Amino acid sequence: MELRKGLEDIAIKETSITYIDGDLGRLYYRGYSIYDLASFSNFEEVSYLIWYGKLPTQRELADLKSHLAEERNVSEEISTFVSKVAKTANPMDILRTAVSMMGLEDRREEGLVTKAIKITAKIPTIISLIQRTRRDQKFIEPDPSLSHAENFLYMINGEKPDLNFSKTMDVALMLHMDHEMNASTMACLVVASTLSDIYSSVVAGISALKGPLHGGANSEALKQFMEVESPDQVEKYVLNKLSTGHRLMGFGHRIYKTMDPRAKILKDYAREVTEGKPTERLYKVAEKIEEIGIKILGKRGIYPNVDFYSGLVFFSLGFDTDLFPTIFASARVVGWTAHVDEYLLDNKLIRPKAIYVGDLGKKYIPIDERQ
Ligand SMILES: CC(C)(COP(=O)(O)OP(=O)(O)OC[C@H]1O[C@@H](n2cnc3c(N)ncnc32)[C@H](O)[C@@H]1OP(=O)(O)O)[C@@H](O)C(=O)NCCC(=O)NCCS
Structure with missing residues (x-):
């Protein structure tokens, strides 16, 4: 059996979501160059592209935009929890727990992408609750007339962003949406492959993204x-x-x-x-x-x-330094959930092996006879 530390150069699935050419420095979502998407597209359109595999029609885009805008509010329980710990806890720990709480409010009959839209819509609200509570600022209600990126900045800074700021935020989010089989996406898949639920997968993704070698x-x-x-x-x-x-x-x-x-x-x-x-x-x-x-x-x-x-x-753009990994998660959740959706079409329990290097056949010594 070959040992591949860090699973380097091991493919665990086929995908049509993201292609990276690491030698030439190229990145494609669903076949579209990241340069074109960053120049001409926006968060909502690229989310649609990643989840559904094609660019939306005007109608489809409008539906997704309003769906995302409608789902921005979080429950009383989640907002009370976030406000309570915002001043003392690590923001990634708060986000992880808040998404876990969303799982408690899960409606089983909804499809995976519908749940993904809910999680994606609510994460900026949680992040702004963290930052504004810590700064003793009043919570800003989400504004459904604003785009995902504009509303995110509005809820953080308390004022509508100018075009330059909202385009910058939009592009930054698009660039973080997916990146093939990185550590956090892999963590999501490990959980999904046991036929657990999407909230648990996203919690695993946030946990993996927290580390300084990844989202930190x-x-x-x-x-x-x-x-x-x-x-x-x-x-x-x-x-x-x-x-x-x-x-x-x-x-x-x-x-x-x-x-x-x-x-x-x-x-x-x-x-x-x-x-x-x-x-x-x-x-x-x-x-x-x-x-x-x-x-x-x-x-x-x-x-x-x-x-x-x-x-x-x-x-x-106005974010506290320790919130950066949570912003990364707010965008990467689109890729995580799309990869889970794709993986489950042909699910196989992820169960690699380890090469045992310890001893065998050791004699058990009762505790009172041990030196
Ligand atoms: C991202 C990262 C973990 C990928 O590394 P990897 O493929 O696992 O490669 P390794 O950690 O085994 O590093 C390979 C070699 O490159 C060196 N190296 C890698 N990244 C380095 C960096 N940022 N600065 C200095 N040396 C670096 C390592 O020291 C190692 O050298 P060695 O072979 O002499 O021991 C690594 O580049 C890193 O730690 N970067 C800094 C953290 C970061 O920016 N993370 C964000 C990733 S998007």
Whole structure:
């Protein structure tokens, strides 16, 4: 039996959702280039594309938009719970528990995508409840006349976002929606393959996304930019970090061996939303870290990934740093649920093997005779 640590290069299913070309740095959702989707589409349309496998007609898009808008409110129990722990608990732990509570309110007769729409619609409300409670700000009711991205920012900042901010948020969410068989999607599938329920799968996805090697890297990347005073300090900072055994956060990827296309797209938005603002210094430092990092690590195929600029974008849009992984989850939930739906069409219980390297045939010694 061959041992593949981290299941590297093992395919666990066929998919028509996402294709990544890691050598050329290309990403496609349902066959459409991420560059085209980021330029011309929006969160709702790409959600439809990922869930249903085709671009929607006007009617289908309007239906999905109103369905998402109708489902934004969370139950009294969930909002009471979130408000109670918002000031003390980790936001990913709160989100995980809130989605688990949604499972308690599950209506069995609904289909998987209908449940996915509900979860997707409610996550921004939970995130805004966390941030606004912590800041002692009044909760903002969702506004059904706003798009998913506009409403998300409105509920966070308490004012309707301008076009530039809402487009940036829309694109950032689209870029995070799916990424083939990453750790959190795999976690969702492991749960789904036992014929458990979609809420449990999403809880598993959030749990896997929480770690700093996955969804937690965006806030770590931003922390780096904050640690450096100016671009001329970057070289020393990077060399010191790498020579002391630390990793450059927001760099490196299991699949991409060149610049992640999502990082390329987000870089432009990061520049735009920081221009002329106090955060412009962070952008300049980030750009320099990118340059020096690529000079040192590029030859080993280690380049900026999606998390390199996303933290700076989310910060500039008004989110607290420790909320970044929850924003990632708010978009990735679309991919998680679509992969579960796809996997269940031809379900096979996920049950890999481990290679046993311990002893066998040991003699059991009663506890009072043990040394
Ligand atoms: C994402 C990540 C876990 C993928 O790594 P992986 O495919 O499992 O590869 P490994 O962790 O085994 O790393 C392979 C080698 O590259 C190096 N490397 C990988 N990412 C690195 C980084 N960001 N900075 C410095 N070195 C890095 C490792 O030190 C290792 O070197 P070694 O072979 O000399 O020990 C890894 O690149 C990483 O930790 N990046 C930082 C966290 C991050 O940005 N995560 C977001 C991912 S979207």
